[in-house]
Amino acid sequence: MKKIGVLTSGGDSPGMNPAIRAVVRKAIFHNLEVYGIYGGYAGLVSGNIKKLELGSVGDIIHRGGTMLYSARLPEFKNKEVQQKAIEQLKNHGIEGLVVIGGDGSYRGAKALTEQGFPCVGVPGTIDNDIPGTEFTIGFDTALNTVIDAIDKIRDTATSHERTFVIEVMGRDAGDIALWAGLAGGAETILIPEENYDMDEIAERLKKGSERGKKHSIIVVAEGVCSGVEFGKQLNEKTHFDTRVSVLGHIQRGGSPTAFDRVLASRLGARAVELLIEGKGGRAVGIEKNHLVDYDIIEALDKKHTLDLDLFKLSKELSI
Numbered sequence: 556m557k558k559i560g561v562l563t564s565g566g567d568s569p570g571m572n573p574a575i576r577a578v579v580r581k582a583i584f585h586n587l588e589v590y591g592i593y594g595g596y597a598g599l600v601s602g603n604i605k606k607l608e609l610g611s612v613g614d615i616i617h618r619g620g621t622m623l624y625s626a627r628l629p630e631f632k633n634k635e636v637q638q639k640a641i642e643q644l645k646n647h648g649i650e651g652l653v654v655i656g657g658d659g660s661y662r663g664a665k666a667l668t669e670q671g672f673p674c675v676g677v678p679g680t681i682d683n684d685i686p687g688t689e690f691t692i693g694f695d696t697a698l699n700t701v702i703d704a705i706d707k708i709r710d711t712a713t714s715h716e717r718t719f720v721i722e723v724m725g726r727d728a729g730d731i732a733l734w735a736g737l738a739g740g741a742e743t744i745l746i747p748e749e750n751y752d753m754d755e756i757a758e759r760l761k762k763g764s765e766r767g768k769k770h771s772i773i774v775v776a777e778g779v780c781s782g783v784e785f786g787k788q789l790n791e792k793t794h795f796d797t798r799v800s801v802l803g804h805i806q807r808g809g810s811p812t813a814f815d816r817v818l819a820s821r822l823g824a825r826a827v828e829l830l831i832e833g834k835g836g837r838a839v840g841i842e843k844n845h846l847v848d849y850d851i852i853e854a855l856d857k858k859h860t861l862d863l864d865l866f867k868l869s870k871e872l873s874i
């Protein structure tokens with residue numbers, strides 16, 4: 556393998572830049588040429604491809620977002636569009652591709668691999684919902700952003716003796732809500748993986764208030780319901796002074812944490828090694844602090860599992 560490409564696709568995540576840097580520097584270290592594909596699969600299809608040098612990825616390790624830009628391209632599921640992408644790659648002499656992104660990006664990488672073009676997937680999403688890896692790049696930074704918000708909301712919640720509903724991202728997964736809720740000391744955490752009982756929540760809040768609790772924090776994963784809707788229902792049930800905060804896209808930005816930078820560096824470099832070893836069609840991940848790789852085609856058939864022990868613990872600690 557002499558030339559490889561790298562792209563970022565789907566929702567961006569903090570840590571994509573250090574991952575790109577790792578891919579580029581590792582490839583150059585091994586005397587490969589690296590091409591940056593700008594604007595995800597859309598940029599690939601339209602041929603927005605430029606050679607990257609060591610300096611192209613200087614001064615990005617600490618920056619959120621992605622220097623290669625990102626996009627969602629639903630049409631990429633069409634075979635003709637995929638063929639166009641492969642043509643562009645071949646025109647540039649590119650023989651392998653590193654795809655940094657989430658679920659949708661992996662589907663694109665899987666499709667290209669099935670058509671004979673080797674791709675390696677690197678899990679970059681704040682949602683932490685990729686099967687085969689304990690952590691995705693960006694999850695830790697997003698958590699820290701949410702914790703910062705919860706801590707601040709807690710201050711005003713206490714002053715006004717209010718109940719706050721905080722809606723967080725995560726698509727269909729409850730990881731952000733669960734980890735941030737546990738780390739932020741939330742009274743209640745709602746995740747799509749577990750049903751909730753409004754009467755029980757109302758009862759717990761009432762008991763807390765009777766015991767002298769000055770505020771309550773409820774973290775709701777967007778995959779459960781809208782925070783605004785939940786806040787309305789809760790208000791009707793309890794008549795507590797309730798406010799809702801939807802954290803939204805601030806969860807996707809910001810300087811990546813040390814954890815995400817190290818994870819991105821390790822996974823990005825490993826992806827290049829796999830291409831050098833002639834192992835396309837893989838996805839990289841981390842399990843018990845060891846790098847792993849697995850078949851990208853199988854990866855999508857597996858189901859991401861959330862750590863339900865953490866959920867149980869959060870319930871025990873928030874009595």
Ligand code: F6P
Pocket residue numbers: 566657680681682724725726777807
């Ligand atoms: O997958 C990352 C994510 O931020 C999800 O948590 C969220 O549901 C979605 O992307 C939002 O997408 P968009 O940026 O297209 O609004």
